[in-house]
Amino acid sequence: QQQVKQSPQSLIVQKGGISIINCAYENTAFDYFPWYQQFPGKGPALLIAIRPDVSEKKEGRFTISFNKSAKQFSLHIMDSQPGDSATYFCAARPGSDYKLSFGAGTTVTVRA
Amino acid sequence: ETGVTQSPTHLIKTRGQQVTLRCSSQSGHNTVSWYQQALGQGPQFIFQYYREEENGRGNFPPRFSGLQFPNYSSELNVNALELDDSALYLCASSLGLAIREQFFGPGTRLTVL
Numbered sequence: 144q145q146q147v148k149q150s151p152q153s154l155i156v157q158k159g160g161i162s163i164i165n166c167a168y169e170n171t172a173f174d175y176f177p178w179y180q181q182f183p184g185k186g187p188a189l190l191i192a193i194r195p196d197v198s199e200k201k202e203g204r205f206t207i208s209f210n211k212s213a214k215q216f217s218l219h220i221m222d223s224q225p226g227d228s229a230t231y232f233c234a235a236r237p238g239s240d241y242k243l244s245f246g247a248g249t250t251v252t253v254r255a
Numbered sequence: 256e257t258g259v260t261q262s263p264t265h266l267i268k269t270r271g272q273q274v275t276l277r278c279s280s281q282s283g284h285n286t287v288s289w290y291q292q293a294l295g296q297g298p299q300f301i302f303q304y305y306r307e308e309e310n311g312r313g314n315f316p317p318r319f320s321g322l323q324f325p326n327y328s329s330e331l332n333v334n335a336l337e338l339d340d341s342a343l344y345l346c347a348s349s350l351g352l353a354i355r356e357q358f359f360g361p362g363t364r365l366t367v368l
Binding site: 147149175177179184185186187188189192232234236240241242243244245246247248 | 259261286288290295296297298299300303310311313345347352355356357358359360361362
């Protein structure tokens, strides 16, 4: 079963707007939460990651917000650009294991 | 520093055949994980190799097997191919088990007819 639930499946945003992707999990053993960006025909590329002892992490225009009590985390893409058009995956991994569990992905389209 | 490379890029096989996919890990990385990504889905973990030993396995049948070589490159072998095996197969390397960050290769697109 899907251990990480991701929404929405797709979204369209205007250039300069904010893209928000949400993920939820049940396994409280998860302690590492990365986000990957994937372009068509390419493998996923690590974008940004967070540990549960931090509520927010920002790298450039990308911010992860983490809510441990709600078991939810989200990716915000600020000032979205056409080059950000890609599929984004959230993932999670427990400390005792090395297997990444991925969400189903969100296709982001940024319109110029 | 070279990234993760995979070969071949594309492959077409028929049902019942066997296939071998190859992965060269990023320089210095001794841990390799394999994932299957069906169209429109997130990657699913197949197994992981650390220092030539299988270190963990996902919900895949035994006809999915692998190897890791002393130079840390790796192979994924799939026997008795089924139509549902059609997918993008991704290899990811990391610098040891304690390091969380995994870096993915471009994948091999396998089509089973």
